[in-house]
Each structure stands twice: as C-alpha cells, then as structure tokens.
Amino acid sequence: MLEAKTKDVSTPVEERLPELERQLRLTPGKLGRRVNLPEAILKDLRELVGVRHKLAHVWLLSYGAAREKEDKDAVAKALQSLEEQLFVFTRASERLVDLAAAVSEAEPEPLAQGRALELWRGAEPVIPMTI
Numbered sequence: 001m002l003e004a005k006t007k008d009v010s011t012p013v014e015e016r017l018p019e020l021e022r023q024l025r026l027t028p029g030k031l032g033r034r035v036n037l038p039e040a041i042l043k044d045l046r047e048l049v050g051v052r053h054k055l056a057h058v059w060l061l062s063y064g065a066a067r068e069k070e071d072k073d074a075v076a077k078a079l080q081s082l083e084e085q086l087f088v089f090t091r092a093s094e095r096l097v098d099l100a101a102a103v104s105e106a107e108p109e110p111l112a113q114g115r116a117l118e119l120w121r122g123a124e125p126v127i128p129m130t131i
Helices: 002-006 013-024 028-034 039-069 071-104 113-121
Strands: none
Touching: 028 039, 039 071, 039 113, 071 113
16 A cells, blocks of 8 residues: 555555565554554554464464364364464455545545555454454
8 A cells, every 4th residue: 555655656666666565564553553454454454463472472482382283173173263364364464455546536535544444344344353
C-alpha cells in the first residue's frame, strides 16, 4: 500500500527493491499511519502480529510435543488450530490487497478512513472473536 502511495509502480521492481526492503521492516502502526489507515485497522494488524508470534512459538512447540508423544488426537487438534489461524491470515491478506488497490485508486488523495474501514471489515471481521 505504501509503495502504491509513494512510488511509481511502473518502475522495475529491481530499481524499487531497496525501498521495498525498508518498507517491509516497518511496524504495522508506522506503515498504517503513512497510508492513513484508521486506528481500528491498525489494532487488527497489531493483533495479527501477535497471532503470528503465537503460531511461530506456542503452536509449533505444542505440535512438536504432540508429535513426539504420537498422540493422534493432539496432532489432529493442533492441525485444526493451525488451519483456523491460517484462515485469518488468508482473509487479512485478501483485505490488504483490496486496501492497496483502493489506496492506489485514490491517489493523489489519501484513502478516506471510512472507505478503508469498509474494505477491511467486509462481511465478516478479519479477526474472529475466538483468537
């Protein structure tokens, strides 16, 4: 989204790569503020980072322990949990693509926060209450 707002995306990726790498290191909050995202979306993005940490640390450890015990029920439960979490990331990714397109279309004006919220929320929340 930031690149669509600040750069000519017709420039070859190789020429934009250093800037893209800098942008990828931005926190969701810094990135979101640069493209004028509402606080509700920034909150969800921060929560997604927490979910990612949960997947990377807690889930993998519990899955590894379940596999070592060869407890088929524990492995099945861990895999179901992973699928549920991955669905959240898939939904978020789709919504971010929609937001990026809207930011690009709105140029040179910032994307209206109401429109950003409408695109982010869609028919269902990105982050279900069960996470």
